[in-house]
Amino acid sequence: MNELLVKNAYVIDPINHIDGEVMDIAVRDGRIVEDVGPQAEVIDAEGCLTLPGGVDSHTHVCGTKVNFGRYMSPEDMRAGREVRRGVKHATSGYSVPTTYANSYRYAIMGYTTLLEGAMAPLEARHTHEEFSATPLQDMMANTLFDGNWGVMKAVSEGDIERVAAIVGWTLSAVKGFGIKLTNPGGTEAWGYGKDLRCIKDEVPHFGVTPAEIIEAMIQACEMLRLPHSVHLHCNNLGTPGNYACTVGTFNLVPDLNKKRQSLYATHVQFHSYGGSDWKTFRSKAEPVAYTVNNRPQIVIDMGQVMFGKTTTMTADGPMEFNLYRLHHNKWSNHDVELETGSGIIPVLYRKKNLVNSIMWAIGLELGLLVKDPWRCLLTTDNPNGAPFVKYPEIIALLMSKKYRDAEFATVHRRTESRVDLPALDREMDWNEIAVMTRAGQAKALGITGIGKGHLGLGAEADIAVYPLKVGEIDPAQEYQKIIDGFARAKWTVKRGRPVARNGEILVHGENTTIWVDPKISPEHDMSRDPKFTEMFNHWYSVRMSNYPVQDEYLKRNLRIETEATI
Amino acid sequence: MIHEDMICPFCGCLCDDLVIETEGTEVVRVDNACTLGSHKLMNAGKHRLKAPIMRDSGRWRDATYEEAIEYTAGILLDADRPLLYGWSSTQGEAQGAGVSMAELLGGVIDSTTSVCHGPSILAIQEVGHPGCTLGQVKNRADLIVYWGCNPTEAHPRHMSRYTTYADGYFLENAFRDRKLIIVDVRKTETGSIADEFIQVKPGGDYAVLSALRAIVRGREDVVPPTVAGVTKEQLLRVAALCKEAKFGALFFGVGLTMSPGKYKNVRNAIELVDELNRYTKFTLTPLRGHYNVYGSNEVFTWMTGYPYAVDFSRQIAFYNPGETTAVDILARKECDAALIVASDPGAHFPKKCLEHLTDIPTVLIDPMHTMTTPLVRCQIPTAVTGMDAAGTAYRMDGVPIHVKKFLDLGYPSDTEIITKIFEKVTEVRHP
Numbered sequence: 001m002n003e004l005l006v007k008n009a010y011v012i013d014p015i016n017h018i019d020g021e022v023m024d025i026a027v028r029d030g031r032i033v034e035d036v037g038p039q040a041e042v043i044d045a046e047g048c049l050t051l052p053g054g055v056d057s058h059t060h061v062c063g064t065k066v067n068f069g070r071y072m073s074p075e076d077m078r079a080g081r082e083v084r085r086g087v088k089h090a091t092s093g094y095s096v097p098t099t100y101a102n103s104y105r106y107a108i109m110g111y112t113t114l115l116e117g118a119m120a121p122l123e124a125r126h127t128h129e130e131f132s133a134t135p136l137q138d139m140m141a142n143t144l145f146d147g148n149w150g151v152m153k154a155v156s157e158g159d160i161e162r163v164a165a166i167v168g169w170t171l172s173a174v175k176g177f178g179i180k181l182t183n184p185g186g187t188e189a190w191g192y193g194k195d196l197r198c199i200k201d202e203v204p205h206f207g208v209t210p211a212e213i214i215e216a217m218i219q220a221c222e223m224l225r226l227p228h229s230v231h232l233h234c235n236n237l238g239t240p241g242n243y244a245c246t247v248g249t250f251n252l253v254p255d256l257n258k259k260r261q262s263l264y265a266t267h268v269q270f271h272s273y274g275g276s277d278w279k280t281f282r283s284k285a286e287p288v289a290y291t292v293n294n295r296p297q298i299v300i301d302m303g304q305v306m307f308g309k310t311t312t313m314t315a316d317g318p319m320e321f322n323l324y325r326l327h328h329n330k331w332s333n334h335d336v337e338l339e340t341g342s343g344i345i346p347v348l349y350r351k352k353n354l355v356n357s358i359m360w361a362i363g364l365e366l367g368l369l370v371k372d373p374w375r376c377l378l379t380t381d382n383p384n385g386a387p388f389v390k391y392p393e394i395i396a397l398l399m400s401k402k403y404r405d406a407e408f409a410t411v412h413r414r415t416e417s418r419v420d421l422p423a424l425d426r427e428m429d430w431n432e433i434a435v436m437t438r439a440g441q442a443k444a445l446g447i448t449g450i451g452k453g454h455l456g457l458g459a460e461a462d463i464a465v466y467p468l469k470v471g472e473i474d475p476a477q478e479y480q481k482i483i484d485g486f487a488r489a490k491w492t493v494k495r496g497r498p499v500a501r502n503g504e505i506l507v508h509g510e511n512t513t514i515w516v517d518p519k520i521s522p523e524h525d526m527s528r529d530p531k532f533t534e535m536f537n538h539w540y541s542v543r544m545s546n547y548p549v550q551d552e553y554l555k556r557n558l559r560i561e562t563e564a565t566i
Numbered sequence: 567m568i569h570e571d572m573i574c575p576f577c578g579c580l581c582d583d584l585v586i587e588t589e590g591t592e593v594v595r596v597d598n599a600c601t602l603g604s605h606k607l608m609n610a611g612k613h614r615l616k617a618p619i620m621r622d623s624g625r626w627r628d629a630t631y632e633e634a635i636e637y638t639a640g641i642l643l644d645a646d647r648p649l650l651y652g653w654s655s656t657q658g659e660a661q662g663a664g665v666s667m668a669e670l671l672g673g674v675i676d677s678t679t680s681v682c683h684g685p686s687i688l689a690i691q692e693v694g695h696p697g698c699t700l701g702q703v704k705n706r707a708d709l710i711v712y713w714g715c716n717p718t719e720a721h722p723r724h725m726s727r728y729t730t731y732a733d734g735y736f737l738e739n740a741f742r743d744r745k746l747i748i749v750d751v752r753k754t755e756t757g758s759i760a761d762e763f764i765q766v767k768p769g770g771d772y773a774v775l776s777a778l779r780a781i782v783r784g785r786e787d788v789v790p791p792t793v794a795g796v797t798k799e800q801l802l803r804v805a806a807l808c809k810e811a812k813f814g815a816l817f818f819g820v821g822l823t824m825s826p827g828k829y830k831n832v833r834n835a836i837e838l839v840d841e842l843n844r845y846t847k848f849t850l851t852p853l854r855g856h857y858n859v860y861g862s863n864e865v866f867t868w869m870t871g872y873p874y875a876v877d878f879s880r881q882i883a884f885y886n887p888g889e890t891t892a893v894d895i896l897a898r899k900e901c902d903a904a905l906i907v908a909s910d911p912g913a914h915f916p917k918k919c920l921e922h923l924t925d926i927p928t929v930l931i932d933p934m935h936t937m938t939t940p941l942v943r944c945q946i947p948t949a950v951t952g953m954d955a956a957g958t959a960y961r962m963d964g965v966p967i968h969v970k971k972f973l974d975l976g977y978p979s980d981t982e983i984i985t986k987i988f989e990k991v992t993e994v995r996h997p
């Protein structure tokens with residue numbers, strides 16, 4: 001029996017409606033309990049801000065694309081080198097750190113659960129190998145279906161049950177968590193060097209449109225009763241005027257689930273652009289946020305851009321090629337047969353650059369204009385908008401108008417006429433930040449039921465204590481304290497075990513991989529469907545029997561079985 | 567017993583459709599594999615070292631696994647600058663244990679990459695890599711280019727599984743509809759079936775690539791009448807073929823990476839492919855030789871940040887090919903102990919390097935007697951991954967494949983042996 005008592009914690013736990021209560025948190029065998037015995041290990045929180053462990057509902061930390069980002073960037077590796085010490089391995093990398101470095105840095109910031117945003121099913125084994133090497137967070141992987149031939153064929157036949165059956169089979173086979181669509185249809189078009197502009201364009205050779213794919217996948221997701229909704233990276237990312245496509249996409253979405261959203265739209269900053277070219281480029285965060293405010297079935301994440309160097313990586317291959325043509329640094333592309341693709345390029349977001357300055361403002365505008373913090377989550381789409389180590393600065397920007405104004409004074413001077421940011425007075429409170437960085441993320445992912453994102457009885461004992469005395473700090477004025485406080489938790493507790501303290505890593509832990517296994521009726525079992533197996537064995541370059549990820553790739557894991565309606 | 571859908575652990579094609587028949591501990595039949603793969607598999611149980619061997623005053627004697635493991639841990643712990651080299655024909659799990667051990671020892675870990683596609687990686691680190699999985703080529707490509715390689719000999723099923731002879735989803739009659747361009751210094755068997763065979767004078771690859779880039783960019787005026795033995799006429803024809811293709815796929819081998827110009831050749835090839843993407847779709851893939859050399863790059867990268875030649879002597883991961891690569895370290899007589907795993911430097915390294923290997927305590931982990939055996943002081947036989955051990959391997963296009971086990975000959979796997987050595991090392995040098 002392993003017991004821990006976190007004493008004198010100033011707790012904010014939005015899911016359990018606790019907003020600033022000083023209390024003790026008792027932990028036994030990794031779960032939160034009523035009380036513990038006198039032998040329990042004690043941590044004194046000293047009245048500091050105590051939150052559920054951070055949850056990142058959209059990050060890129062493990063897998064083929066991430067690793068290729070490292071592989072092609074020795075210059076980035078040199079930027080983040082730390083020596084091996086104690087239980088801590090040597091680390092490298094700033095924007096795409098090594099697996100260990102990602103895990104340590106997240107732990108130091110109080111994060112305990114991460115969702116890898118994009119896993120190509122054919123290459124899933126790689127993601128799981130890196131998950132096994134991630135010591136301090138629980139991991140999940142959204143699985144890419146944007147250019148899935150089986151799905152697109154079933155959509156063109158109008159057979160939603162078949163869509164669901166294919167998705168279900170694939171998730172079980174690759175041990176994925178949820179559905180990811182990245183530029184749906186566009187990545188297939190990129191197979192021949194083309195792209196789609198928006199949701200009504202037809203995917204070459206498949207006779208379907210992104211709109212049809214998105215609608216079918218939303219329904220299939222509900223048929224499979226997946227904990228998380230469809231996780232969408234809209235079409236037409238990063239182009240001036242694309243907000244109209246984004247709003248059009250949002251307006252498609254039906255409200256199908258009482259417990260959570262029907263659609264999670266990711267890095268919406270990159271999709272809220274006005275103007276007709278880069279010269280007339282401007283923010284359209286306002287109409288996008290308006291649409292979100294009026295459609296409770298949609299949750300978004302910010303995709304905040306922060307200035308400095310980073311590496312962009314996405315399954316949106318054509319977008320990366322276009323970006324490469326603007327930046328001219330280096331470009332990697334990796335199309336995955338019958339499924340998806342990806343691209344990687346390094347970027348430098350500069351304050352001197354008008355477009356970059358507007359992008360920075362748009363993310364913050366979204367955060368401030370979406371009224372309900374449960375529906376606009378704090379992310380950078382790590383590392384696309386910025387590396388996740390920038391989260392504390394974003395928190396401070398959301399909490400302090402003074403900080404925003406001070407930063408705004410340093411960006412490109414023509415930004416003012418293109419954005420609404422200076423006019424926004426909202427300053428977020430601690431509770432809203434707790435929602436945007438953990439409670440809301442866990443709820444959107446549908447994992448509160450397995451004890452994530454809250455500190456109620458029976459919850460996973462993932463706890464972050466920050467060196468912040470809520471009553472003594474005015475975040476609106478003392479924003480540097482906010483940045484420093486969130487950058488380095490006083491304690492990070494993972495499954496009841498202290499794993500980091502004041503920036504030091506204390507243990508070499510082991511994570512849990514959370515995956516979803518929808519239970520589907522035998523007549524919808526794709527492994528026995530002749531058309532599906534034939535397609536598989538004819539056009540993939542691996543045999544169907546060699547495709548599923550073997551159990552041995554998952555060390556400790558939590559399988560969520562759902563009762564599908566097919 | 568018949569084993570279906572087995573994976574060939576020989577070259578970077580990692581063919582996964584083999585049918586292998588075994589009788590007891592004998593492989594009696596292999597279907598679908600090429601001669602290279604069949605040969606390896608048919609001889610799976612033969613020529614194996616029965617047990618570890620150690621040199622005792624110049625003579626070999628049998629040793630126990632415990633003794634050999636103890637000895638290996640001892641020489642690594644005693645060394646100031648141990649070198650852990652090889653890793654290309656073993657499972658990813660063993661590679662991972664190797665990296666952890668190198669880190670704890672403050673040693674250098676390098677794979678055979680540094681003598682094959684190392685230059686390709688240097689080029690990728692400068693300009694990136696427009697690539698794709700092999701199925702993408704199979705289904706779409708109507709133009710295939712092989713540059714400085716001979717797949718017929720080295721990757722015998724590459725053309726039938728992924729390119730020229732493979733069915734393609736978007737091609738009516740794949741074999742007829744695909745064009746084949748071969749670039750080489752001599753006409754090989756592959757060259758004789760090409761639509762265009764470009765014979766480049768040795769060392770002329772860089773110039774030919776530059777000329778093609780100029781033509782694709784619309785600057786044929788700067789191209790002289792012949793470039794490294796290739797006529798301008800042919801270059802124009804080839805550039806046109808590339809631009810007209812709907813999907814072109816360029817594969818290249820050590821003929822490009824190890825010829826004069828080295829990584830600059832590859833950089834030029836990547837930039838040509840970049841350029842072509844402005845007109846059509848084009849991709850590039852290094853033809854990797856060992857079945858899991860790409861895996862070593864992947865594992866090293868996620869653990870250390872660098873794909874090969876990682877030096878932990880400063881407690882951080884340090885990478886500087888040309889300095890931290892195995893050949894350089896040996897040539898400078900810098901390392902004072904070596905562990906060679908699943909590779910055969912004895913057959914490939916310069917004499918100077920091999921001399922140093924014999925001067926220092928060197929241990930080899932390999933199932934069979936190889937050209938490296940005479941150089942070492944101890945050899946530990948292990949199971950052959952893909953035959954009597956399972957594990958992960960990365961195909962040349964980065965697709966991770968679970969390589970299966972179909973025999974049990976009682977040997978420990980590389981991972982087991984390396985983990986045991988690592989445990990011994992950890993006992994002395996606590997993390």
Ligand code: SF4
Nearest residue numbers: 574577581600603723
């Ligand atoms: S092509 Fe390579 S992987 Fe395929 S059977 Fe031959 S040696 Fe084995």
